[in-house]
Amino acid sequence: YDVVALEISDPRVTLTQLQHAPVEATLRNIADQLAELEELVSQAADPTQQKLLANLDGDFERWDDNGAPVGWSVSSLPQVHIGRSIDLPHSGKFSLLIENRSKSSAAWIQSRPVAPPRTGRLAVQAWLRAPAVSEPLLVRLSLIGRTRTGQRFERSALLGGRNDSSAPIAIDWGRKPLTLYVGDIPTEETVELVVSIELIGPGKVWVDDVQIFESLLQPDERNHLRGQLLVANQKLAESNAYPAEKLLDSHWGQYLLRYGPLMKPEGKVAQGAPAAVATPSRPVGPQSSWSESPSVLRQLRESLRDRWRR
Template identity: 25%
Template sequence: AAAVEGELRSAWLAWRAEQIAMLHQGVARIVAAQEGWNYYIMPTTLMFAGSVAERMRPAVAGQARDQAILYELGLDPAALTRPKNAVFVAPRLHAVTENDIDAAAIATANQSASMSAWERRALRRGLVLLEQPKQVDITAVIPHGPFDASELSVPSVVHAVSGGAKRQESLLLGLATADAEVVFDQSLRWAELTMSDAAVRQAFLSFPVRNLQPVEGVPDDFPVRFVQGNEAAWLLVGNASRMAAQVDLSLAAAATGVDVVTEQTLSTVDNQLEIELMPWSLRVIRLAGSGTDMRPLSGIVHFEEDAVRSIEESVADLRQRQAVLETPPQIPVLDNPGFDLPSLGGGVTGWEVVEAAGGLLELIDAPSPAVGDGEKNQAIRMTSVGDLATVRSNPFQPPQTGRLSVAVWLRLPPSVPQPPLRIAVEGVQGSEQYYRFAPVGAAAGGRPLQEGWNRFVLQVTDLPSDPNESLRLRFDMLGPGVVEIDEIEVYDLVFNQEQQNQLHVLLNEMESELADGSTAKVLSRLEGYWPRFLQAAVSDEQAERVAKRIARREERRVKAEEEATEDEGFFDRARSWWR
């Protein structure tokens, strides 16, 4: 679909979706020849791999990139489910990964509002809960176990199914975004159900799955659905969050309800029905009342005071951590970033020339880029005499943030032509070489160098995540040339102004929602990638240091205003003496 652009794109997408729908409609008619048989259409992992998954990666600034993905893939749920026995089954994936960006991409695909809206076009809908296998290297463990090495495959493939209440997360989040009449749960193959697991599934199975009516005013993470039958009505009420809550529903008439699993009786007070929900739980209430119309008119979610206070503290903590990004600290990953250490063996400590025959690296006396001519300073001069010369740093671990910004001062010696230079980061990603660079000078797209010091920046946001692999900073000269280098700074928390503004907007919205009482929305936002990124990437010490600096600045501001007020008061009194 990406290859078709311009005026014909819309027509082509519509034609392709219709062709694919006609194919499935034909298969559905064949299946319908068997009485009672349904035809289930499952995209499975289509949204969780390749270029589609790339579009789900978190971005601070920019437009959402998940619009109409199913349509671009040729899937129109409305057309696919025209046959009465066709059911579109929406996929939801559970995966265990150490990579926060991969986890965020999966969460976006699972909970995308635009994709859920597209899925709800289907006349009949289902849900498939997928478990992503994970490879685990057990080579070091095998010699200490009771099994012979030939009995075990290396690496082993395991399925890490969530335990406890968290087991219901995929199901509850799935029901929150896609009303389903059937659920396929792959985790049942890998882990047995506990009593609470069975209760949730029993509740779902007891609920009529046709003509579901949503309830206004309830956040997405608390799915509430209503079905009116001939003799009774049913309420499905879920909690797809990590905190216990109470859902208050305003019904059109007085009613008495019975929990179909626990058989607990609930009665309305002034047509208000209060339903307590544990984290990651689902309840189905069978309603019986004097009136025929018992539908919920509206709903609201309440949390305990301690939970609300905890959420407020989390938002305040994020605000402190976000402030660190305005003046991010350097990370000490280079052994000799300023070239001030004494030379060892005639080389530059902490740096090496990869191909000695092609390049030369030497220490020189040079004015400091930051201080100027008044202070003694050492820099390095890199010279290439062939087609390629590479100077690289000591190896270092990838930052946990997945980001790296390198700022370096560069200059040309007098009367020297522009060199074809790259500032680069190298490493290993999976089994492939990882290489990201910024061009400088005569390199294609490079910014020209000057005879005076100028700062150049390389920014990378997709670093390899394996902590067992290392990175190196390198300077590649793609031909003959000379450049002088000094004062290298490395950061892992640099965001441009637009990105920082977007983070400000996110926190402003969360604070506004707290003020409005929309605590459930804030709780959902706290589970997003950027709040979790700030929590993991910015240390408590960094946040406390910035908070103290902001407090001192505020004290100075208040003191200055008070002194200005005192001065104004004095002059007002002085003027009054002459009246």
């Protein structure tokens, strides 16, 4: 910020009060940028409003001549059956049934490999259905990767079971998909990633509509940013633009503008083609800006100068 000093030689002049507020046009511009950031936060918190990282064929509508799901490798243990099911699919005509009659092993399916996202963050969503009558099922939803040096990268979540902290598996698919958030993928080192679903122990589980998205925000990060947006908007209404300027120029502000979902002219979220990666909407760096208008800091500086010159 610029510091402006005045030297007044007339002893009769007394400064009784000094108050500065940015010009109205500056406040409106900052408010528009906050609204844009708020929209990006809402979109980034919902994986379905972001681009698919890859097409996994997770709707299980395509099967090869050997009865295997296209795009997936499956367990071949003798006491395991993995096949196509027409019983109450979540969508389309088919779902995938995993049946395990072994008490000691896990029945599993794995997707085809996909490239890691540039952001190092993604979300895997899967719809699961349990039998109406059965012992509690335990399912592991995993993201497994391989680095250039051959090391294994794995993040997983346990679903169902008897643990109250695990997400339950509904008998009617439920209202929301089960989601695994991963936010620490070493993108420079990781060669490929696969999605894995394992039924641990005996039982049956139906799987449908498995998708993988480039997820920009974890739920706790979304809540943190919403709190900061609330404070910034409240202070801006009082003509205090500093919290807004601080948030807009922060890591999260620049991050969301760079990797945030792109909006089509008609206002719809751009849907990515299979294996697409989110494209930066604006460059981040010394030459970047939030819009074609001057930056927030520059607008405040010019506003201060104009006030003092009057």
